[in-house]
Amino acid sequence: MPDRPGGTLYRGREGMWSWVAQRVTGVLIFFFLLVHVLDTAVINVSPEAYNAIIGTYRHWIMGLGEAGLVAAVVIHAFNGVRLILVDFWAKGAKYQRVMLYIALALFVVVMAGFLPRHLMNTFGGH
Amino acid sequence: MTAVAEAPAAVGAVKSFTVTIKIRRFNPEVSPDPTWQEFQVEAHATDRVLDALHKIKWEQDGSLTFRRSCAHGVCGSDAMRINGRNRLACKTLLKDVNPDKPITVEPIKALPVLKDLVVDMEPFFASYREIMPFLITSGNEPTRERLQSAEERARFDDTTKCILCAACTSSCPVFWTDGQYFGPAAIVNAHRFIFDSRDEGGQQRLDILNDKEGVWRCRTTFNCTEACPRGIQVTKAIAEVKQAMIRRAF
Numbered sequence: 091m092p093d094r095p096g097g098t099l100y101r102g103r104e105g106m107w108s109w110v111a112q113r114v115t116g117v118l119i120f121f122f123l124l125v126h127v128l129d130t131a132v133i134n135v136s137p138e139a140y141n142a143i144i145g146t147y148r149h150w151i152m153g154l155g156e157a158g159l160v161a162a163v164v165i166h167a168f169n170g171v172r173l174i175l176v177d178f179w180a181k182g183a184k185y186q187r188v189m190l191y192i193a194l195a196l197f198v199v200v201m202a203g204f205l206p207r208h209l210m211n212t213f214g215g216h
Numbered sequence: 217m218t219a220v221a222e223a224p225a226a227v228g229a230v231k232s233f234t235v236t237i238k239i240r241r242f243n244p245e246v247s248p249d250p251t252w253q254e255f256q257v258e259a260h261a262t263d264r265v266l267d268a269l270h271k272i273k274w275e276q277d278g279s280l281t282f283r284r285s286c287a288h289g290v291c292g293s294d295a296m297r298i299n300g301r302n303r304l305a306c307k308t309l310l311k312d313v314n315p316d317k318p319i320t321v322e323p324i325k326a327l328p329v330l331k332d333l334v335v336d337m338e339p340f341f342a343s344y345r346e347i348m349p350f351l352i353t354s355g356n357e358p359t360r361e362r363l364q365s366a367e368e369r370a371r372f373d374d375t376t377k378c379i380l381c382a383a384c385t386s387s388c389p390v391f392w393t394d395g396q397y398f399g400p401a402a403i404v405n406a407h408r409f410i411f412d413s414r415d416e417g418g419q420q421r422l423d424i425l426n427d428k429e430g431v432w433r434c435r436t437t438f439n440c441t442e443a444c445p446r447g448i449q450v451t452k453a454i455a456e457v458k459q460a461m462i463r464r465a466f
Binding site: 097099100101103104106108173176177180182184 | 250299322387435438441442449451455
């Protein structure tokens with residue numbers, strides 16, 4: 091183990107790692123929204139400029155980015171509901187781990203429905 | 217077939233094993249940087265991490281510094297980070313933390329390290345004092361006990377178990393980065409009085425914890441609940457205080 095100045099990494103369990111994931115996805119979504127507000131605002135410049143910028147979303151790199159964005163939004167949303175229940179449902183703390191696995195299961199179901207269609211659009215031509 | 221009796225183990229011949237303890241040492245008088253140091257200790261399956269630390273201190277290196285008092289999980293002195301997780305050294309058996317690999321022992325996080333495994337607990341106790349951890353009443357003193365029903369007593373039973381070891385507060389990612397946060401232990405001890413039917417200071421305590429460094433800083437990572445050596449449902453207690461604040465607002 092290298093000599094880290096802060097000591098070793100704290101070995102938290104599901105609760106800690108879901109909190110880390112919530113933070114990371116939250117920050118990612120925030121940056122996307124920032125960019126999205128800017129690219130939409132280009133409509134004020136000219137319709138041609140707007141079309142050029144929105145057209146870049148067709149690139150496959152953007153397609154993969156969108157897949158990541160949807161994944162981040164979906165997991166952030168389901169885990170967010172879990173966090174609200176942990177705080178305000180009397181039995182929320184007791185069932186927090188179960189609720190996390192339910193959130194993850196819902197995430198898998200939603201992504202299984204979304205990803206094939208989206209990737210076909212991204213890579214299959216139009 | 218004849219039964220073969222196993223030879224009984226000789227008295228005193230309890231199976232022992234050698235375990236490597238990797239301790240994060242820090243002595244500000246020698247070096248401003250902490251270092252890792254490994255010790256080999258001969259141990260039994262019934263030995264706790266604290267026994268290994270004692271063996272090191274008594275037989276190998278007397279300068280090893282750590283706190284312990286009762287050594288039986290009641291005084292709350294020896295909370296430390298064992299294999300990356302907060303535990304009491306006196307309640308952790310070596311055999312339960314995989315003695316086949318080196319066992320890492322570090323001071324608890326986020327409180328200033330004074331020497332080796334000893335941290336400055338003052339910021340922790342300052343938060344504890346702020347929530348007024350004592351009975352607040354008004355009017356004349358009763359001549360007899362202040363009575364309450366078994367149900368009223370059970371309401372806050374879980375949070376009476378706290379031994380103020382700081383395992384919860386120093387396991388909290390919010391507290392690591394924001395030392396102003398009251399921390400789980402202070403909230404647990406506020407919970408103990410807020411939900412006590414004999415106490416009249418509940419509103420004051422809720423006011424104190426409604427601060428931006430109060431209960432709303434909790435991000436429900438459940439590290440505190442996992443770390444509590446007394447098995448207190450810490451995150452649940454914090455959520456109950458949050459709910460009490462919402463309820464009184466309506």
